[in-house]
Amino acid sequence: DSGVTQTPKHLITATGQRVTLRCSPRSGDLSVYWYQQSLDQGLQFLIQYYNGEERAKGNILERFSAQQFPDLHSELNLSSLELGDSALYFCASSVLGTGNTEAFFGQGTRLTVV
């Protein structure tokens, strides 16, 4: 158990809909990262938050947004969903925001868009 909790584990929704994925980082970790992993693909970095503020942005679509709350949990919002958004979404957390510490990954949320 990495200490990072992601909910829900599975999500099935229709095209055009909006969903929210939730992540609770490890106790004491200030940084949260979101990644998308499609079938047979690597990990696409979406966005990073550190202590409530956006720290770095990757290949995140405009239809996607995220935030980190004062209690440090984070949510990833995906809207106007398309079939191609079906993927495994991972959240990871680390102590620092500099990338110089290891990241602990949650179990992921498997999103299926039908």
Next chain:
Amino acid sequence: GQQVMQIPQYQHVQEGEDFTTYCNSSTTLSNIQWYKQRPGGHPVFLIQLVKSGEVKKQKRLTFQFGEAKKNSSLHITATQTTDVGTYFCAGHGDDKIIFGKGTRLHILP
């Protein structure tokens, strides 16, 4: 933009043979991390390399960071069935974290 290329994409080896995966960045990295993802699992941190030319070992695993801090490798000696999974490198630079696409290792008994 910054890219991290990882090769090979797939590797099949007989149990007991060695395995190597390579990671190359288009830009100089501040550090590089390696992760392992078992089938159906989530990535798990293996190691971080920071210094130019750094070499670290974990039992049968040897990790290297290139002198120019733009490439890295992971070598597994005498593979075992427990080594099955996908190995990812993650390059850190310019406030971005770029994962390679990973090398999926299959072990043939």
